[in-house]
Amino acid sequence: MFSHIKDLQFEAKPDGPDAAFARRLQEILGGKWGEMTVANQYLYQGWNCRLPGKYKDLFLDVGTEEMGHVEMIATMITRLLENAPLSLQEAAADNPMVGAIYGGSNPAHFIHGGGGALPADSNGVPWSGAFVTASGNLMADFQLNVTAEAQGRLQVARLFNMTDDPGVKNMLRFLLARDTMHQNMWMAAIEQLKEDGLEEMPVPDAFPDSKEFTEKFSYTYLDFSPGTDASEGRWASGPAPDGKGEFRYDHSPRAHAPEPVLPPGDPRLYGTNPGLAKGAVNKVKSKLT
Incomplete structure (x- = not known):
């Protein structure tokens, strides 16, 4: 079963609105390597895991954590859209630079989301369950999870250099740290599989x-x-x-x-x-x- 705690894992509050960066942040929410993907991937890997105990708990614990990251990023996107101009004329009325920034925003945030986050990537392409892999082979899944965390951390690091907002950077620092942990964690899980005599390379090890x-x-x-x-x-x-x-x-x-x-x-x-x-x-x- 699941329960929801109203508090966030980490603060997700920008210092000011930025509709253009809200669009960019969508990539680590609903993109191929975003939090929606890894959250669902780890949960399905856990639900499909036939080994009770530490491996099943590993999948489900991290999948649940990643769902909290979905909540954080969605909250940050919604807050970045607060008080954002709804038209180019409104954006450029006081400051042409603000108008230029508005030109990089995603209209769907306002038309579809009512000023909130969307289950989509930075181009507005809807998230797809096809991004999720849960093969039932732990060695195959662990190796893919290392890749997922590496790609995710790479994108967060790139976004870190695309904003000067201290509040946004603070949340990204947290996500970078957790991606560091998760990359190391999945690599450790690969070694644990070998130590437990469950899987070896190449995958599937059991094939003669x-x-x-x-x-x-x-x-x-x-x-x-x-x-x-x-x-x-x-x-x-x-x-x-x-x-x-x-x-x-x-x-x-x-x-x-x-x-x-x-x-x-x-x-x-x-x-x-x-x-x-x-x-x-x-x-x-x-x-x-």
Whole structure:
């Protein structure tokens, strides 16, 4: 079950209105890597987790925390929109610079949201559940979560440099700190999985190596670029991170199958079949009619 505490996790109060920055802040709310994504992702990963105990709690604890971040950012956006001008004429009446800033605002904040936050990104594109991944494999999910936190922290850091509002910066400092914790936390969870003997690399670890073409393809770097610069990377020689093989470097990858030649398509689907002569096409037409 869930309950709601009226207090915020951290203060979300700007020093003044800024409709243009409210639009930018939407990215870390309803964008692909925003708080709506990670909150739902961690919660669904937790609800789908078949291991009771610490791993399930980890997902659900962090997912619940992230839902609080959704609340904070939505509150900040709404406060940034307070007393914001509703038209360009109104914005430019006293200060042309304010008018220029107004030009970067999102009209949907006022038309759809009544001066409040929206479940959308900075371009007004609605948030999508397609952003959420909950695979049921903890190693796969933990690795994706590291990426999600890295992308999220990257965007918050960029936004930090786009505002001079002390109140906004204060909230962003908190979010940066929590993203630091979460990146480290998910990496620690990966190590914990290994220590507990539950998962290893590559994912899925339980799939038998004997069923893949290990000898030729599992550890060979295929270089499709001119030159050999890629051969200098750690990924082109030496032991693989999973400890099961040695990297090899192939500068001249070759084809392992001939050019595919497709049969004529079903004439009822009206695709263009270059192998059919015009007479044959007309014959097919007459049969269909």
